[in-house]
Amino acid sequence: MILPIYVYGQPVLRQVAEDITPDYPNLKELIQDMFETMDRAEGVGLAAPQIGLPIRVVVIDLDVLSEDMPEYKGFRKTYINAHILEVTGEEVSMEEGCLSLPGIHESVKRGNKIRVKYWDEELVEHEEVVEGYLARVMQHEFDHLEGKMFIDHLSALRKQMIKGKLNAMLKGKAHCNYKVKTVRK
Numbered sequence: 001m002i003l004p005i006y007v008y009g010q011p012v013l014r015q016v017a018e019d020i021t022p023d024y025p026n027l028k029e030l031i032q033d034m035f036e037t038m039d040r041a042e043g044v045g046l047a048a049p050q051i052g053l054p055i056r057v058v059v060i061d062l063d064v065l066s067e068d069m070p071e072y073k074g075f076r077k078t079y080i081n082a083h084i085l086e087v088t089g090e091e092v093s094m095e096e097g098c099l100s101l102p103g104i105h106e107s108v109k110r111g112n113k114i115r116v117k118y119w120d121e122e123l124v125e126h127e128e129v130v131e132g133y134l135a136r137v138m139q140h141e142f143d144h145l146e147g148k149m150f151i152d153h154l155s156a157l158r159k160q161m162i163k164g165k166l167n168a169m170l171k172g173k174a175h176c177n178y179k180v181k182t183v184r185k
């Protein structure tokens with residue numbers, strides 16, 4: 001089932017998300033719905049707060065980029081109870097966008113190496129060191145679990161430049177070709 005994506009201004013996007021227990025109801029269906037919703041919106045990642053749930057569940061699909069980055073062929077993964085333990089490596093700037101911030105694309109500086117822990121969809125716990133593009137996408141998505149969005153990383157000047165677009169979202173205007181839930185809807 002394709003769900004509406006919550007847009008900037010929705011309080012759930014600013015909440016710190018909670019870990020879930022293995023008996024969380026209908027978890028498999030929820031993950032399935034998150035993948036469908038992300039695919040429909042042509043995103044590479046989606047965090048549960050973006051569909052209105054303050055829980056630590058993220059889906060990532062880098063297979064869609066595998067023509068340019070063959071190392072990610074077939075990469076579609078779920079991260080449950082995800083936490084970043086450490087960010088290291090060289091700081092790299094790259095343009096980011098977010099399904100909850102339609103129409104905004106800005107350069108964000110992040111470390112290119114992270115250590116994370118999470119459960120996979122079989123609820124098996126992992127601890128991993130991740131580098132490169134995946135490390136960036138994970139930091140972006142796991143930020144959502146801390147109530148953060150990529151615009152929080154921008155300079156005061158860049159924030160000023162996008163203020164008009166953010167204010168329009170607060171008034172219920174979001175220009176995109178997928179279903180959204182703004183504060184006014």
Ligand code: NI
Pocket residue numbers: 097098099100140141144
């Ligand atoms: Ni995002």
